[in-house]
Amino acid sequence: MALHDGEPLPANPDRKDSLAAIRVAVRRKAEMKQEKADLDSLVSDFGLLSVGATSRDAESSISGGSAFAKLMAASCFRHRLPSPRDDALPPRQEAHALVQYYMDNIYALYPAFPETAIWATLDNIYQAGGDQALSNADHWLFWTVLAVASSAQSRSSQDEFYNRGVDFIARAVPYAEKVLTPGAMSTIPSLVLLTQYAMYDPRHFDTWHCMGFTARVVLEMGLHQDPPSHDVRDKNDLETRRKMFHCVYALDRTVSMGHARSFSFTDSAVDVALPSSSGLGRIPSISGHIRGPQSNSPALHLFQLRRLQSGWYQTLYQSGTTVLPDGQSFLWKACHELREWAELLPPSLPSDVQRLFNLELEWSYVYCLMPSTRAPQATEYRQSLLFEHAVSFIEQVHESAFDTRSAPFTTYYDVMRVYFIGTQLVSLLRAAFDLIVSGRPVLMPQSDGGGVPAPPLPHRFFQLQFEDNLQRSMKAMRFVHETLARFGERWEDALRLLEVFEGMGGEVRGMLDRRAAEVQQQQQQMQHMQQQIQHPQYPQHP
Known part of the structure; x- marks a missing residue:
């Protein structure tokens, strides 16, 4: 219903005011009719979604785009985004500073995509005609990273950082139908970035639903289980897969505990080792036994903390x-x-x-x-x-x-x-x-x-x-x-x-x-x- 703007209802109309009462009744009837139409449309679209772990949206061209993206839009958007104030690229120096801020402060905790991807996209988009050769996923990555980095530095809903963040996410949204497709590995970091932005801008996005869609995609693609060792052909791909999962795991625990709700999936369903990228050392085990140097990667320590909290x-x-028989010992x-x-x-x-x-x-x-x-x-x-x-x-x-x-x-x-x-x-x-x-x-x-x-x-x-x-x-x-x-x-x-x-x-x-x-x-x-x-x-x- 947040997608349908209109004149607000009168607050607590006087019962003697028949015109106000009639106006409220007519308005509510119209809202119920519109809600029913929206639900019918969503149910129709949902029937087109694939439930396979490795397949893409069966009919991404129906109704002008991905049914999955349409379902996400109806669920995750709380208020309509304003149109961008201009269509020009931000100055390269500004874009570089925002990307650097994201990498230093947020990517260090949530490395959901290869580090080289954003820098390569930044270089290509500012080359003469380079943006024409970029994929939809590249455009989404570029604008959402700028949006998250700008919103992260905002201290007021009236400052320029916030306004620029809203502009950048509005520039990213048109690519959503082509990027947010179930079954594609690139969808996971795209959803992680959308969830991160929603955590800064709850006015326009519902973080709980963004997180729910992200977790659903991870589960359907089977990233909550490490593949058998004999199926691992590329260790780098395995590391990337593990990083993606633990980023989603960490965000899911943050969002769920913040709302005091259940997790999207339990720990008993998870069998994924922590990533151990070269040069980062080993992270201490939960039991405290350390073998090798301590890791300087904030992400690995955050992943371990989320496991403890979970x-x-x-x-x-x-x-x-049921009351725990040894509740005090458990707490200690x-x-x-x-x-x-x-x-x-x-x-x-x-x-x-x-x-x-x-x-x-x-x-x-x-x-x-x-x-x-x-x-x-x-x-x-x-x-x-x-x-x-x-x-x-x-x-x-x-x-x-x-x-x-x-x-x-x-x-x-x-x-x-x-x-x-x-x-x-x-x-x-x-x-x-x-x-x-x-x-x-x-x-x-x-x-x-x-x-x-x-x-x-x-x-x-x-x-x-x-x-x-x-x-x-x-x-x-x-x-x-x-x-x-x-x-x-x-x-x-x-x-x-x-x-x-x-x-x-x-x-x-x-x-x-x-x-x-x-x-x-x-x-x-x-x-x-x-x-x-x-x-x-x-x-x-x-």
């Missing part, structure tokens, strides 16, 4: 509602693996990537430790851990949001994470206010002998040593507000989440303010008593 997320949130083991992953990260990783991974780590701790149906028991130690990691995430994301530099791959899902962590902090303070605010020491649970010990409480930064938990709680609540407001300059929905958070956190803020007033009053009384002791006033006799 494991405990499936157990806690996608495996029924999951936290141990996350901490082990972080400790094995090489210090040579770029600082922006390290900051990104730190945020991922703190978010993972909170997501794993928060009360769930399968691990509902909220012990005092678990609550203390949850508070420390929630505050750490909020402080770090606040600093990142107000940093003048553009952090790599900061998308709308970071808005959802800030809101999510903020609501967890509110729930925690409401449930264990005295424990958290008092900062009362909590004993670490003893290990049962064969299990993994409880993770230690994280050390605070030096500048926080002089802040008590009351001050930290009040500051964290303020930081959530300021961060969502800052993100609201870029994503309109962040302001709506801010309104919800403000309504939800009103009670807790009141509790914090009252406690702060009590503490201040006690301090004033103590100061008055000390002054009386130090400077006693004796009665004066005549």
Whole structure:
């Protein structure tokens, strides 16, 4: 329905206003009729799609293009894209800078296509008549990379980076019908790029549906299973295949966990080794045993983190509602693996990537430790851990949001994470206010002998040593507000989440303010008593 623009319906028309009521009824009837026609068309088109793992769209010429692309357009487009402001190529220097930004900050995490492909396309498109020799896939690659790179640097929905990103994706869309064809290997990186752009521009694209189509193509083509060794003829092709799959895997876990929904496919269906390109070294195993040098590739470390997150997320949130008999041990083991992953990260990783991974780590701790149906028991130690990691995430994301530099791959899902962590902090303070605010020491649970010990409480930064938990709680609540407001300059929905958070956190803020007033009053009384002791006033006799 988002494709059909028109005059908006009146909000809550007065029942006495018969004309308004009739207008609403007529409009709704017309919308239902249009929706039925759209669904009939989509069902007709869907019947033409191939379900084979290696075949192309059977009738790509019907109705002027690929039925698969038409189905994607109807599902993934939320608002109609504006027409590009001009048809000219951007200056080559600008295009080169955007491609370089994409390669340094996003491709380093999601290497879904050969690196040489985009550079060759860039050279060819600026040669005299070179763009005439390019394929539809080359044009799609060029414009979507520019769109993602430009949108990634936007800090406001009104700035030039955002507007240029919308222009570039509008230039790419006409090639979609020829590029997004099921059964073609080149479709996968094309869909990955579309999903990445959707994560920056949820106004025009639905990321959830983009991700769903991408995962479906991967599964139908069988990329979720490594081919038998005797069928592997080219190791480079195998590496490319593995990179494509793990890029889709990593994005699917990000999108699904961000929406608190089920994954597109479970880990039990996957049998794909991590890519091990020459010169990147070996990535540490999940068990922590290292053979060979640590990898400097951010993508490989991200892939490993997504595997860890996927494991405990499936157990806690996608495996029924039965309470785990050893829930606490399971949580401690999951936290141990996350901490082990972080400790094995090489210090040579770029600082922006390290900051990104730190945020991922703190978010993972909170997501794993928060009360769930399968691990509902909220012990005092678990609550203390949850508070420390929630505050750490909020402080770090606040600093990142107000940093003048553009952090790599900061998308709308970071808005959802800030809101999510903020609501967890509110729930925690409401449930264990005295424990958290008092900062009362909590004993670490003893290990049962064969299990993994409880993770230690994280050390605070030096500048926080002089802040008590009351001050930290009040500051964290303020930081959530300021961060969502800052993100609201870029994503309109962040302001709506801010309104919800403000309504939800009103009670807790009141509790914090009252406690702060009590503490201040006690301090004033103590100061008055000390002054009386130090400077006693004796009665004066005549």
